[in-house]
Amino acid sequence: MAASPISFRKALLEWKLYLFIVPSALLIGTFSYFPAASAIYHSFFDWQGGDVKQFIGLANFRRLLTDWTLWNSFFTVFILILANFFKMIPSIAVAVAIHRLRNDKWQYFYRILVVLPMIVPGLVTLFIWKFFFDPNLGVLNNILNFTHGKEALIWLDAHALHWNVFSEGIPIPWLSEPRLIIPSLIMWGFPWLGAVGVLIYLAGLQSIGTEIYEAADLDGVSPFQKFWHIELPLIATQIRLNIILMVIGTLQGYGFQYLLLGENGGAGGRGMVPGLWMFNRAFTAGEFGYACSIGMVLFLFILTLTYINNKYIRVEK
Amino acid sequence: MDSSPTPSKTSRETVLNSIGFGLVGLCFLVALLRVTASSFSGETQDKKIIRIAHWQLENGIRDAINTLGAEYSKLHPDVKIEQLTVPERTYTNWFITQLIGKTAPDIIEIQNLGGNNPGRGDTDERLARYFRPLTSYLSDANPYNEGTPLQGVPWRETFLDGMSSNYNQNLLEIYAIGLNLHTVRIYYNKNLFHEILGQSASPPQTYREFIAMCEQMGAWSRGHNRPITPIASSGYNWPSFATPPMQSQHQQLQLKLGRQTSLSVATETFMEAYLNGEWSFENPEILNSLQIAHELGQYMTPGFMQLKREDATFYFLQQRSIFIATGSWDIKSLSGQANFPIGVFNVPMPDKQDPEYGRYILGAVSENANAGTPFAITQNSEHPEIALDFLKFLSSYKANGTFSEISLWYPSVVGVEPPEEVKPFTPITEGYPVAYSLLALSADTKRLTDNNLYLLFGKEKDAVTRFIDAIRPSFRQSILSDLARSNKTRLRNVGRFNCVAETLAWNLEKKGLPAAARDRKLDELLLNQAMMEVAYYKTQKSLSAPPPQP
Numbered sequence: 001m002a003a004s005p006i007s008f009r010k011a012l013l014e015w016k017l018y019l020f021i022v023p024s025a026l027l028i029g030t031f032s033y034f035p036a037a038s039a040i041y042h043s044f045f046d047w048q049g050g051d052v053k054q055f056i057g058l059a060n061f062r063r064l065l066t067d068w069t070l071w072n073s074f075f076t077v078f079i080l081i082l083a084n085f086f087k088m089i090p091s092i093a094v095a096v097a098i099h100r101l102r103n104d105k106w107q108y109f110y111r112i113l114v115v116l117p118m119i120v121p122g123l124v125t126l127f128i129w130k131f132f133f134d135p136n137l138g139v140l141n142n143i144l145n146f147t148h149g150k151e152a153l154i155w156l157d158a159h160a161l162h163w164n165v166f167s168e169g170i171p172i173p174w175l176s177e178p179r180l181i182i183p184s185l186i187m188w189g190f191p192w193l194g195a196v197g198v199l200i201y202l203a204g205l206q207s208i209g210t211e212i213y214e215a216a217d218l219d220g221v222s223p224f225q226k227f228w229h230i231e232l233p234l235i236a237t238q239i240r241l242n243i244i245l246m247v248i249g250t251l252q253g254y255g256f257q258y259l260l261l262g263e264n265g266g267a268g269g270r271g272m273v274p275g276l277w278m279f280n281r282a283f284t285a286g287e288f289g290y291a292c293s294i295g296m297v298l299f300l301f302i303l304t305l306t307y308i309n310n311k312y313i314r315v316e317k
Numbered sequence: 318m319d320s321s322p323t324p325s326k327t328s329r330e331t332v333l334n335s336i337g338f339g340l341v342g343l344c345f346l347v348a349l350l351r352v353t354a355s356s357f358s359g360e361t362q363d364k365k366i367i368r369i370a371h372w373q374l375e376n377g378i379r380d381a382i383n384t385l386g387a388e389y390s391k392l393h394p395d396v397k398i399e400q401l402t403v404p405e406r407t408y409t410n411w412f413i414t415q416l417i418g419k420t421a422p423d424i425i426e427i428q429n430l431g432g433n434n435p436g437r438g439d440t441d442e443r444l445a446r447y448f449r450p451l452t453s454y455l456s457d458a459n460p461y462n463e464g465t466p467l468q469g470v471p472w473r474e475t476f477l478d479g480m481s482s483n484y485n486q487n488l489l490e491i492y493a494i495g496l497n498l499h500t501v502r503i504y505y506n507k508n509l510f511h512e513i514l515g516q517s518a519s520p521p522q523t524y525r526e527f528i529a530m531c532e533q534m535g536a537w538s539r540g541h542n543r544p545i546t547p548i549a550s551s552g553y554n555w556p557s558f559a560t561p562p563m564q565s566q567h568q569q570l571q572l573k574l575g576r577q578t579s580l581s582v583a584t585e586t587f588m589e590a591y592l593n594g595e596w597s598f599e600n601p602e603i604l605n606s607l608q609i610a611h612e613l614g615q616y617m618t619p620g621f622m623q624l625k626r627e628d629a630t631f632y633f634l635q636q637r638s639i640f641i642a643t644g645s646w647d648i649k650s651l652s653g654q655a656n657f658p659i660g661v662f663n664v665p666m667p668d669k670q671d672p673e674y675g676r677y678i679l680g681a682v683s684e685n686a687n688a689g690t691p692f693a694i695t696q697n698s699e700h701p702e703i704a705l706d707f708l709k710f711l712s713s714y715k716a717n718g719t720f721s722e723i724s725l726w727y728p729s730v731v732g733v734e735p736p737e738e739v740k741p742f743t744p745i746t747e748g749y750p751v752a753y754s755l756l757a758l759s760a761d762t763k764r765l766t767d768n769n770l771y772l773l774f775g776k777e778k779d780a781v782t783r784f785i786d787a788i789r790p791s792f793r794q795s796i797l798s799d800l801a802r803s804n805k806t807r808l809r810n811v812g813r814f815n816c817v818a819e820t821l822a823w824n825l826e827k828k829g830l831p832a833a834a835r836d837r838k839l840d841e842l843l844l845n846q847a848m849m850e851v852a853y854y855k856t857q858k859s860l861s862a863p864p865p866q867p
Contacts, residue, residue: 049417050446052809134628135620136544136637173620176771260623262552264764267622267771283410285760285802286440 036299039292047289049282060293070294073265073272074301079182080273081250087192088242094193095201096231100223111202118195126259129188133260135171140187144172175260178268185271188256197242204235240309247305251298254279274298363395365700367707368422370401370415372408373690376649381723388719389710396703412439416447416695423698424708427493427691439693441487442806445813449694449701450490451708455480461713466732472709475730482687487810487852489845494712495688497726500742501557501644503665504651507658509545509639513537520662524562524609524674527665531616534639549638550617553626556757558642559613561664561682563606564751568679570602571751584753585803588762588796589856594865598785598792602677606755607773607781609667609674614774622770630654645742649725652738661741681748688729759799765791797860804856807849814846 043060047053064070094114101107117125132139144150150166157166163179166172174184208230216226232239254275257265263280265272272280274294282291369382379402386398401422403411415421427439427448439448455473462468462475473480476495483493503520511518513534521527531547538545548558571582574590582590590596596603618624618632633641634654642664643651652659666682667674692711694704710716717730727739735743756766765788773784822839 046805048440048442048806049413050442052442052446130625133623135623136618136632170776171619173623173771175623176620178771262767264767267768269764269768280764283413284764286442287802 039295042289043292043296045289047292048286049288053289056289060290061296063290064293064297069269069272070274070277070297072269073274073277076182076270077251077273080185081247083186084246084250085243087186087189088194088197088239088246090192091194091197091242092201092232092235092239095198095205095235096227098198099202099205099231111199114193114198115195122255123259126256129256130260133174133184135173135176138174140174141171176267178266178270181261181266181268181270184260185257188260200238200242201235204238205231208234244306244309247309248302251275251302251305274301364397365395365703366397366399367424367698367700367704368399368401369424369692369707370403370422371426371690371692372403372405373426373646374402374404375646375724376653377724378726381720381726384723385711385716385719388716389707392710393703393706396707398707413443416443419697421447421695421697423695423700423704424692425695427693440806441485441810444485444490444492444693445488445810447696448492449696449698450488450492451494451694451705452491454705455491459709459713461710461716465714467714467730470731472712475712475714476688477729477731478686478688480688482685483691487807487849489842493691493693494708495691495729496711496717496720497645497689497724497729498686498744499644499646499689499727500684500744501561501642501664502661502742503558503640503642503663504633504647505640505660505662506633506636506638506655507660509636509657510660513639520660521665523671524665524667525671528612528616535616544637546618546632546638547616547640548613548618549629549633549641550621551624551626551629552622554629554642555610555614555617555621556754557644558617558664559610560754560756562609562613562666562674563755565666565682566602566606566609566674566677567751567753567755568682568749569677570596570600571749572679581750582753584758585800585856587753588758588800589859591796592793592800592859592862592864598789603755604781605674605677607784610756611773611780611784615776617774622774645725645727645739648738648742663745679749681745683746683748683750684744685750686744686746690726758796759803761795761798762792765795793864800856800860804853804860807853807856811846811849811853814842814849818842818846 042053044055044057045053046056046059098107098110098114101110131137135141141150144153150172153166153172154168157163165177165179172180174180212230213226216230221229252275254273257271257273257276258279260266261271263276263284265276265280275298278291278294278298281287281294369386371378371382373379379400382398382400386400389398390396412421412425415425427444456471458469459467459472459475462470467475473491477498478495480491480494483491483495485492505520514530518530521530534545534547550558571587574582574586574595587596598604614621618629618638621629624632629641630643630647630651632638633651636657641651667678669675669678669680671678692708694701694708698704711720712730714730714733717728718733720726721728721733721739722736725736725738727735727742727744756770757763758766769784769787772787773780775783777783818839821842822835826835
């Protein structure tokens with residue numbers, strides 16, 4: 001039976017209990033809602049970041065409409081979001097594999113193994129990846145040379161891609177050639193094993209009772225069918241949560257583009273994403289008011305995508 | 318069977334949990350104490366704290382400032398100097414947020430490029446709003462020069478550049494003092510240089526000689542199957558190498574564009590000249606300078622545009638390159654880490670006899686002899702008078718000598734003898750100055766050129782044409798947006814001067830200055846305000862001018 005809502009009078013009866021949430025509410029208000037409200041307010045101003053600002057109404061938003069760098073950056077970020085859908089697969093696969101281990105100790109060991117990289121600071125990981133892409137000393141080009149993968153890329157370039165970016169004797173400039181920037185950004189983080197993702201999926205998988213597996217075994221269900229018909233539907237809630245987090249993270253994020261490619265988005269501006277453009281406008285051009293309006297557009301996009309996700313990607317219980 | 322945990326197991330878990338919570342609590346406490354200890358307090362129990370921030374993480378600088386801070390504290394036991402170093406990569410963001418958040422340290426390094434140049438975030442707007450002008454203190458002698466050859470000399474005149482480099486032409490104030498002079502040189506690996514070119518080889522004198530050497534080195538590398546590229550480079554280092562020879566091609570052009578008699582053309586003037594059709598990408602001088610950048614790029618580390626400063630240094634130190642172009646700021650870092658002898662020579666320039674590039678050369682290119690590492694006092698300093706006193710101390714004859722000895726940076730104060738290692742970095746002051754850099758004009762224009770540099774540095778023979786074709790369609794629009802932004806700031810500053818003038822008049826009257834002196838100061842201010850207004854309208858005219866017909 002669903003619990004009926006308590007009346008306002010009843011709710012006020014134990015008013016002292018509300019004091020417990022005051023510290024959290026204050027912190028959230030100060031560090032989350034106040035900056036957001038300030039950004040909304042400043043998006044209507046010509047503001048260079050100081051005390052002086054001039055009210056310009058919707059001028060920043062009108063300017064957004066013809067800001068092709070911004071709209072192109074949305075195109076780039078949507079490619080990255082699309083790629084990130086596929087990059088979720090390894091985490092699901094690893095979570096299922098760990099879940100299916102019969103030995104508890106091994107399960108525990110692999111869980112630790114997956115979580116362990118989380119203690120490496122994100123910035124260190126970024127620097128390692130930057131070095132990975134180094135054209136002369138980087139691991140990627142060395143692997144390609146060693147495995148003759150570069151020859152395959154040269155062939156592919158000559159016969160299919162026609163990008164003219166892979167040549168014999170010239171190291172592949174992964175981050176300074178426009179056509180290779182998006183592939184490099186997609187490649188980043190290989191084998192795309194997110195510890196948080198694995199843990200979330202594992203939590204979902206652990207709620208599946210053993211009797212379901214036993215029944216499936218009796219029916220002669222194959223391992224893949226178990227995944228497809230039992231595990232995947234039952235972790236759909238977790239997948240949906242991860243999709244929301246991934247979409248928000250990808251739309252907002254610009255840290256690794258900034259570190260790998262710089263504030264201008266690298267060669268041809270191909271790595272420019274909305275977050276980086278917002279940063280560029282604020283800190284390079286000093287257009288803080290305009291940057292706030294870009295933030296508003298980003299917020300609307302995230303809100304819309306989250307709404308669509310919640311409304312149309314339904315999970316059958 | 319009863320599966321409930323045994324009492325001993327439960328108590329063990331409780332103990333382990335308590336230890337875990339205890340550890341978390343302890344870490345939180347330590348973190349809290351550390352944050353509290355380094356919180357923004359201008360004073361401890363008995364000492365006033367002056368915080369000085371900069372991005373100079375090169376070897377020696379922190380030691381030099383620490384030493385001088387300790388010496389200052391000996392003279393003033395009630396003052397403690399705290400040094401704050403912020404990595405260059407994040408400095409601009411840190412700088413802006415500290416200023417806006419009113420949590421900036423007392424003394425902070427700026428870049429002082431003037432106008433709306435993003436520099437390290439110190440645009441005119443921010444300088445005027447968040448910093449204290451030093452101009453009124455410069456006519457007095459620096460008390461820390463007592464007993465030295467500079468005793469009694471006005472503070473301004475104790476600097477090698479007479480503080481001219483720190484004069485802001487828009488705000489008409491000096492906001493900072495510089496501790497050193499920086500020049501760019503080419504460092505080379507002597508072992509590799511002689512191994513490849515022979516023991517009798519000497520550093521190149523001209524651009525042509527340099528290119529020939531690079532060719533020889535490339536051939537040697539291929540012949541010996543050793544992965545050595547002549548120039549270690551990166552997105553940070555390449556302008557040091559390419560900008561001076563590129564600028565040599567602009568000497569005649571800037572005489573044509575120069576409205577003043579300073580022989581120098583400011584970045585904004587150069588940009589306006591483009592709008593007015595006074596130069597275009599068809600100008601042979603422009604084509605030549607881009608061709609030089611392209612040529613030099615062919616001898617730099619492959620894919621150097623994606624590399625950072627530390628990568629180029631790594632390549633050089635790993636002996637994967639013979640040359641690296643960087644400034645005097647890297648002497649100590651490079652010589653301290655290299656396990657091979659390092660030599661230094663001037664950036665080779667095309668001479669008048671050069672068959673390709675000689676035509677537009679008038680003479681040598683003079684080097685920027687500006688006092689670098691400019692330190693300014695922020696408005697939110699709790700002890701501005703002590704901060705000012707510390708700046709006077711830092712720029713005194715003795716302290717600047719100590720600074721130079723420890724850091725191996727070229728001194729900025731008159732008469733201070735530079736250490737032996739720094740002497741090759743003595744600025745070349747004879748020659749034609751060039752103030753702008755074609756590929757680093759202003760925010761949006763630089764973004765446009767930066768995004769297309771991969772075309773200029775490509776292997777293709779028509780790289781320059783491809784680069785121009787890529788940037789030309791948006792170049793005018795980028796200049797328009799950059800100039801409009803800086804002109805907006807200028808207009809705001811014109812308005813702000815009314816307030817400054819009123820305040821000055823009130824202050825001067827309060828100080829009881831004679832009417833004539835008061836009027837002279839006010840006249841200066843108002844004249845400068847008028848000049849700013851003229852500059853504003855001049856730029857507005859360029860902004861609204863129709864595009865020149867081809």
